[in-house]
Amino acid sequence: MSTAFLPLHQRESMDLPFFEAAHKDYLRQVEAFADGRDDPPATAANVDAGCRDLVRAMGAAGLLRASVPQAYGGDSPTVESRRLTLAREALAYRHGLADFAFAMQGLGSGAISLAGSEALKASILPKVASGECIPAFALSEKGAGSDAAGMACSARLDDGHYVVDGEKTWISNGGIADVYTVFARTEAAAGTRGISAFVVYPGDPGFSISERIDVMAPHPLATLRFDNMRIPADRLLGAPGEGFKLAMRTLDIFRVSVAGAALGFARRAFDEALAHARDRRLFGGTLGDLQLTQAKLGDMAVAIDSAALLTYRAAWRRDALGAPTTREAAMAKLAATENAQSVVDMALQLFGARGVRVGETLESLYREIRALRIYEGASEIQKVIIARDALRTAAA
The missing domain is CATH 1.10.540.10 (Acyl-CoA dehydrogenase/oxidase, N-terminal domain)
Incomplete structure (x- = not known):
């Protein structure tokens, strides 16, 4: 592009x-x-x-x-x-x-x-x-996406090895990864505290790709299957039962970058819309001469800049202050992905029929942006994270 x-x-x-x-x-x-x-x-x-x-x-x-x-x-x-x-x-x-x-x-x-x-x-x-x-990050399951406590994939210690059974799905890089970080339940009744993390290689006996998943913006995605897969105990990451905390720490680092990607898609859509508004001739002038168009462009600019400030603040806070950013990262991801969806949609509307033609930049952006409101924590989950942190802060 x-x-x-x-x-x-x-x-x-x-x-x-x-x-x-x-x-x-x-x-x-x-x-x-x-x-x-x-x-x-x-x-x-x-x-x-x-x-x-x-x-x-x-x-x-x-x-x-x-x-x-x-x-x-x-x-x-x-x-x-x-x-x-x-x-x-x-x-x-x-x-x-x-x-x-x-x-x-x-x-x-x-x-x-x-x-x-x-x-x-x-x-x-x-x-x-x-x-x-x-590498690949294998946390989600068919019955445990936003609710990791519902994880069914299990790992039990047996003679210096962990034996892993179960499935992981919606795994990005599934099928092409050289190494997988896999989260599995090591304690049956311990909720999120009973989850551990492991390094798994695609050549491990008992590992297989049971399904490749096609999505509207093509990326390598797959369902992983573990059948009595034995891996050495030294492939454990951290201590037993610390896997959920480790997954959340990882997502806290990288969740802000999802907001960065959303900003990239939104900025491209806005720039395409500006160029189109200047160049598209109609009614004796240009598309950009119409006040309705100007209002849309104004909405886009505000949506992008407000999301950018939240995004850059969250990234800076983690790097420069070394401070917790769970709430700030959630706010950044929520605002950036939701705003980007709106910006891309408004830009496509300005392009009219051309915007939905396969191969057009706006058509591609429309498909690309949608998944960002779901992965690494859906928008609804980000709202819960923000609200709970605000309630905790108020109580303290």
């Missing part, structure tokens, strides 16, 4: 005090990579190969160093939310599959960075940074 629009690093938002020179330099690097590629649109037929190619290329360009800590090939001592967020914003503006491929390198390996043994970190994370290893 080529573009002649203003790069993100030249926009006024980059002058806000949330960012440092190193972030702007990294952003230029991401934009140069994205502008230098002309990948075909993702389809169910080419999505696997396209994703692998993008990961290798981003690794070679040094972009994936933002996905792991400095000790294992990363750019900074810990994974920085601002780098992830800016990269996803810039990539989503240009290429939805590139955004997906970038995001999963960090999300899929995040729990390993946080709680893996030194041996696991040393063997996996440098390859994630170089693009040699594609």
